[in-house]
Amino acid sequence: MMMTINSINKFFWTAIQKNLSFLTTRNNAFLLLGLLLFISCNKNEDLNIKSLKTPTGWGYYITNNDKIIIKQTVIPVISENKSFKTEEEAMKVGNLVLQKLKHDLSPTITKKDLFLLAVKI
CATH class of the missing domain: 1.20.5 (Single alpha-helices involved in coiled-coils or other helix-helix interfaces)
Structure with a gap:
């Protein structure tokens, strides 16, 4: 057998x-x-960033091949739901997130990142 x-x-x-x-x-x-x-x-992702005008300020969104993958209308990491005061601040944070994505890193933002980018909270 x-x-x-x-x-x-x-x-x-x-x-x-x-x-x-x-x-x-x-x-x-x-x-x-x-x-x-x-x-x-x-x-070779086609990652792009664009600013976004909100009722209370500014935000940004990141697209991959014209599909929105991140839409950030408020300042991350803080307890309040506040938009960025200026388009420049939103784009600074958005560009940091974009660079993290391009380097296969977590796109999370810390309070230290906000401080280093001179984002007013």
Whole structure:
């Protein structure tokens, strides 16, 4: 009975090898090239930032291939729901978030970031 199991396993392994034998070195190269192109296309995100006028001030939004991925209408990290006082402040914070995204970092903002960017809270 054990011999039957082993021969079945060998049969499937042989069948797999035969089915994969069509992959030549040339085909492997094309497969690898296609995979690299796919990865590079996904990595080259088209990230953009634009300012946003709110009823109480300014905000920003970040898009990836024209799809909004972050819309920030209030100053992050503070307990109040206040918009940025100026467009320049909103864009400073937005550009920091954008750079973090481009470097595969968390886009979170801290109070220290706000202080370093001279954002008035």
